[in-house]
Amino acid sequence: MKILIIEDDNETRDYLSMGLKEAGHGIDSAKDGYEGLLLAKEAKHDLLIVDRMLPDLDGLTLVKTLRSTGCHVPVLFLTTMCGIDDRVEGLNAGADDYLVKPFAFSELSARVNALLRRPRETAEQKVLLVSGLEIDLLKRVVRRSGQIIDLQPTEFRLLEYLVRHAGQVVTRTMLLENVWDFHFDPKTNIVETHISRLRTKLNAGNKSDLIHTVRGAGYMIHEAA
C-alpha cells in the first residue's frame, strides 16, 4: 500500500516513514502543505497522513481542498495534544480518522490498517461470521458454535467492532472512541474490564480464546474461520 505523509517536523516524518516502510508500505513524504497537496493530487496513494499544523497551507485547508476536487482517499489527521477542538474540525473538513500527538507507533499502525481496509466493509452486511462466531446485526444475536451468547448492549457493540476489524489490531483508544464515544483518556481501564467480561461470556464452556491481547498495542480477533 502506498502512503503519503505530509508532516513538517523532520523527526516525526522520519519516525513514521521508517515504521510504515518496515510494515511493508510504500512511503512518499512532503514537508509542507503545497508540496503535499501537489503529491496528493497525483492520486496514486492509498492513504494520506496529514499534520494539522503545516507551513504555508495548513492541514485543514489541504484536506478541504482535496475533498472539493473529488478525491476520496482516506485521510488520517494528526493533531497536537492541546487541540481538543481539532478533532471535530478535522473530521468536518473530511478526514476519516484523527490521532492526537504524541502517539505510540502501534496506535498509528492500527489506525492505518483500519483505514486501508475500510472499503471492504462498505457493503452492508447483516450477519458477520468469524472464527465460528456468528453475529446477527439485525436481530442483535450472537452465536458461538451455534450456541446463543447473551450479551449486554455495550458488550455487543464491543464485539461487533472487534469482528468488523477482524485480522487487525484494535487499540484501546479506538475502542473508547468507537464503542463508548469517549474522546478523553479515562485513567480507569474500562476497556480491559469490559473485554475480560466479554471473554468470559464468549469462552463459556471451555472454548478457546477468541479475543487476543496484542501486547502494548490492543486486541485482535483472527480472521480465519
Next chain:
Amino acid sequence: MKLPSIAGTISFKLSALYLLLFLCSFLSIGVTVYWSTSHTLEQQLKISVDTEAVRLKTEYDSGGIAELKDEIDEVDEPGLHTLFEYGVIDQNTRLIAGSLTDFQLAEGWQIVKRNPATKKPGSKLLYIRVMALPNNIWLGVGHDGGYIQNAGEAIIQAFIWGFILVIFLGAGGGLYLSGAFLRKIKSITTSTQAIIAGDLKHRLPVSENLDELDNLALLLNLMLDKIGSLIENIQQVSNDIAHDLRTPISHLKFRLEDALTRNLTTKQYTERIAFAIEEVDTILNTFSAMLRISQIESGSRRSGFKTVNLSEIVVSVIDALQPVAEEQEKTIRADIEKDATLSGDKELLTQLAFNLLDNAILHTPRNTQISVTLRSSGTHTELMVADNGPGIDKDYRHKVFQRFYRLEQSRTTPGNGLGLSIVAAIAELHEGTLALFDNKPGLKIVLSLQSK
C-alpha cells in the same frame, strides 16, 4: 511617571475656566449697571431741568421779560440754595437775567464743561436746556451733572475692586483645589509605582470622605485583590507542576541510569524500556490534562454548545463503569430521570460524569455503595454522586477541586490530582455549581446546571 504641574491639572483647568466665565458675567453686569445708572440719572436730571425751563417760559409768556427777570432773580439769589443756574440772553448776546452765559443760541440740550472760575465749585459738567422765547430772547436753564459722572466712577471703582477680589479668590481656590487633587493623585501614583515595582500586597490609599477618587481607588483595590489571587493561583499551579512532574521524571532517570550501568539480558532491557515508556506516558497525560483544563477554562468551547441529553450521557457512563465497580466489589445504584436536556458540550459533560463516578469508585473501600442521581426541574438539572465511604474532612473539601491536590488518604491510589479540577473547569464552562456535602457517612458531590 511624571506628574503634571498644577497649571496642567484637570481641576486647575476647570477652576480657570469657571473663573473666566465668572469674570465675564461679572464684567457684563458691571457694564449694565453702569450704563443703566448713568442713563437713569441723566433722564431724571433732564426731566427736572425741562420742567423748570417750561415753568419759566410760562412766566415769560404771561408777564414778558420783566416777569421772567423777577422770577430768576428771586430763585437765583446768591444766598438761596438752588441747584439750577439760569441765563437769559437777547440777540446781541447780552445777558438780561441770571448768570449763565456759556451756551450756544440753539434750541435743545447742551452739555458743557464747567468753567472753573464760576461760583459753584466741585462740579465739572453742566447740562443746559436752551429754549428760544419769542422776541429773540434765549433762555438757558442749567443743572450740575457732575454727580452722574461721580456715580459712574464709583460704580466702576466698586466693580474693579470686586474684579480683583474675584480673581484672587478664584485663582486661590483653584490652586487650593488642584493642590488637594494633585496630592491625592500623587499618593495614588506612588502606590501604583510601588505595585509596579513588585509589591503586589500594596493597596491604594482611600480617605474617609469617600469622594469619586476614593471610590475609584476602592475599585482598583478590589481589582488588585483579584489579580493578586490569580497570580497566587498561577504561582501555586506552576509550583505544583514542577513538583508533580519532578517525581515521575526522577523515577524515570533513576531507572534509565540503573539500566545503563547494569549488564542486563534483552528481556530485562525490554522490561525497563517498557517501564520508561509508561512513566513518560504518565507525564504526557499530566500535560494533556493541564492543557485540557486551560483550554476548557478559556471558554472557547462555549461557541459549540448544543442541546445534549444528560440522562443518556450519565447512563452511558454508568454502563461503562459498572463492571469496574463490580470488579472492586462496589455497587452503583442509579436513579436517572429521563431526558434531562441542557445546552452544553457532550464530550466534556461525558468526561465530567465519568470523572465524578470514577473518582467515587477509585477512592472508596470495598463494599461501598455509590448512588448516582439525576434530577431535572424546569430550571435546574442536578447530578448527584454519593457514596457511603470514608468521606472527606470538612476542612479539606474545598481543596479537592484545586489542581494537583490529593488527599493524604489517596496518595497511594493512581492519579494525577487533576480529575476533579477538570470537573470543576467543565462545570464552570457550563455555568454550573459544584458542592460537596457530608453524606453521613461518605461524600456527596452535587452538580447543579441550568436546564434548557
